[in-house]
Amino acid sequence: MKLIVVGAGQGGSNIADEFVSMGEWVWKNRGIRIFTGSDEDPISTGVFAINLGAGDLYGLKHIPQTSDHTILMGNSDEFRGRGAGKINANGAEQARKDSKKIISTIRDSGDVSTADAILVIATAAGGTGSGSIGVIVDELKQNFNKPVYAMVVLPFAYQYDDPDTMMNTGTCLKRVLENSLADAVFLMDNQKFVRSNDTTSTNYGEINTRIAQSFMDILCVGEENDQRFVGEVLDANDVITMLHGPSAIGVGQGSIPTKQQPGFFNKFYQKSDTADHFSDSKAQMERAKNVLNRTLADLSIDCEHQEESSTSYDAQYVLGLFSAPCEETTQEIIEMMDSNLAEQVPGAGRRKGTYPGRTSETVSITVIMSNLGKGAAMDKVEFFYRSAVDAIAAKEDQQDARNQLWNQTNRVAAQLPNL
Ligand SMILES: Nc1nc2c(ncn2[C@@H]2O[C@H](COP(=O)(O)OP(=O)(O)OP(=O)(O)O)[C@@H](O)[C@H]2O)c(=O)[nH]1
Numbered sequence: 001m002k003l004i005v006v007g008a009g010q011g012g013s014n015i016a017d018e019f020v021s022m023g024e025w026v027w028k029n030r031g032i033r034i035f036t037g038s039d040e041d042p043i044s045t046g047v048f049a050i051n052l053g054a055g056d057l058y059g060l061k062h063i064p065q066t067s068d069h070t071i072l073m074g075n076s077d078e079f080r081g082r083g084a085g086k087i088n089a090n091g092a093e094q095a096r097k098d099s100k101k102i103i104s105t106i107r108d109s110g111d112v113s114t115a116d117a118i119l120v121i122a123t124a125a126g127g128t129g130s131g132s133i134g135v136i137v138d139e140l141k142q143n144f145n146k147p148v149y150a151m152v153v154l155p156f157a158y159q160y161d162d163p164d165t166m167m168n169t170g171t172c173l174k175r176v177l178e179n180s181l182a183d184a185v186f187l188m189d190n191q192k193f194v195r196s197n198d199t200t201s202t203n204y205g206e207i208n209t210r211i212a213q214s215f216m217d218i219l220c221v222g223e224e225n226d227q228r229f230v231g232e233v234l235d236a237n238d239v240i241t242m243l244h245g246p247s248a249i250g251v252g253q254g255s256i257p258t259k260q261q262p263g264f265f266n267k268f269y270q271k272s273d274t275a276d277h278f279s280d281s282k283a284q285m286e287r288a289k290n291v292l293n294r295t296l297a298d299l300s301i302d303c304e305h306q307e308e309s310s311t312s313y314d315a316q317y318v319l320g321l322f323s324a325p326c327e328e329t330t331q332e333i334i335e336m337m338d339s340n341l342a343e344q345v346p347g348a349g350r351r352k353g354t355y356p357g358r359t360s361e362t363v364s365i366t367v368i369m370s371n372l373g374k375g376a377a378m379d380k381v382e383f384f385y386r387s388a389v390d391a392i393a394a395k396e397d398q399q400d401a402r403n404q405l406w407n408q409t410n411r412v413a414a415q416l417p418n419l
């Protein structure tokens with residue numbers, strides 16, 4: 001699947017930058033392009049960064065810092081090179097004003113005609129990305145008529161007590177989920193990407209790498225042209241037809257123990273090469289089950305639904321992609337993955353694929369759930385909406401109280417002569 005990737009705001013652009021880094025690795029190691037452009041073009045041809053603050057764009061390592069790939073909005077008025085000051089209405093307004101520049105830059109430099117889809121990435125808590133993502137998604141959809149996916153990165157739990165964070169996140173989610181032309185919206189909860197052993201200073205770099213890597217196999221699988229690595233294919237259309245509405249993605253990995261070289265004694269007990277010993281296939285099955293459990297635990301946003309002590313997921317579609325060396329990819333294991341997903345996501349349309357041979361010492365499973373219904377993700381979105389409503393009301397109340405106090409003070413001042 002070939003993408004155009006557009007990062008808006010600082011966090012969004014940082015993640016887009018990580019997509020380029022991942023794309024470069026994939027090109028070097030797998031000989032596959034996952035962004036637009038011909039084989040001779042730089043990998044970054046299909047990737048763009050948009051921001052209000054020039055300073056935020058200097059940190060990019062892979063997206064060229066030239067006007068054909070980094071798009072600076074608000075150059076002509078009061079924002080000139082500065083951010084949106086954490087007010088996402090400013091981000092939205094600047095994107096509307098600069099929409100022609102955004103579209104023409106992507107049209108002229110992005111090789112859009114070869115794209116299967118467009119992905120627009122932003123964080124929800126700030127001003128620039130949060131405000132502009134909905135506008136950018138709509139402009140891209142109207143101008144290019146391709147599937148357009150939004151990725152909205154939700155704030156860390158420690159930010160929930162900040163009123164601006166909650167107002168920006170609530171209004172961004174409303175714009176993108178309810179009032180935009182996005183075909184699907186990937187919800188990425190920063191809190192889910194924090195590892196307990198991370199230091200207190202948030203390691204954005206590591207989180208961004210994890211976010212980009214979640215998409216690696218799903219982008220590669222349909223583009224693979226080396227027959228040794230073509231399994232049960234999931235091509236771009238399989239993915240596009242199942243991607244709708246609020247969605248979660250996750251990847252779990254497990255390592256395959258290296259086969260022991262036979263020592264002097266155990267060579268007498270060596271198993272035949274042709275038939276797998278049953279304990280081998282049992283271990284493989286256990287490994288695959290553990291990886292699937294890890295994938296579901298590591299989805300980009302919690303979305304399970306608890307009912308009377310049983311846990312399930314409510315989604316219109318679920319996709320499972322099993323990537324592992326051929327000898328680990330048995331029919332039994334694929335059936336296990338499929339029936340497990342069928343059981344856990346009852347009633348969902350299922351897509352499954354295999355991607356054999358590309359990794360030698362790991363088994364990994366990618367799961368996408370799309371058009372999520374009841375469950376933790378919906379609760380989380382509602383939590384942000386309610387918190388935003390509460391934050392706006394509290395802000396107004398506080399301002400009223402301040403105004404009243406100043407009115408009293410001003411009445412005293414009124415008794416003084418004017419200078
Ligand atoms: N995963 C991830 N999250 C980030 C990153 N940078 C910032 N964030 C999160 O996003 C929030 C908003 O920050 P920015 O993305 O810098 O905001 P912006 O879109 O540039 O908007 P301004 O407020 O105008 O600067 C932060 O409070 C964090 O929660 C990043 O590189 N990766």
Ligand SMILES: [Mg+2]
Nearest residue numbers: 010056083128
């Ligand atoms: Mg910024």
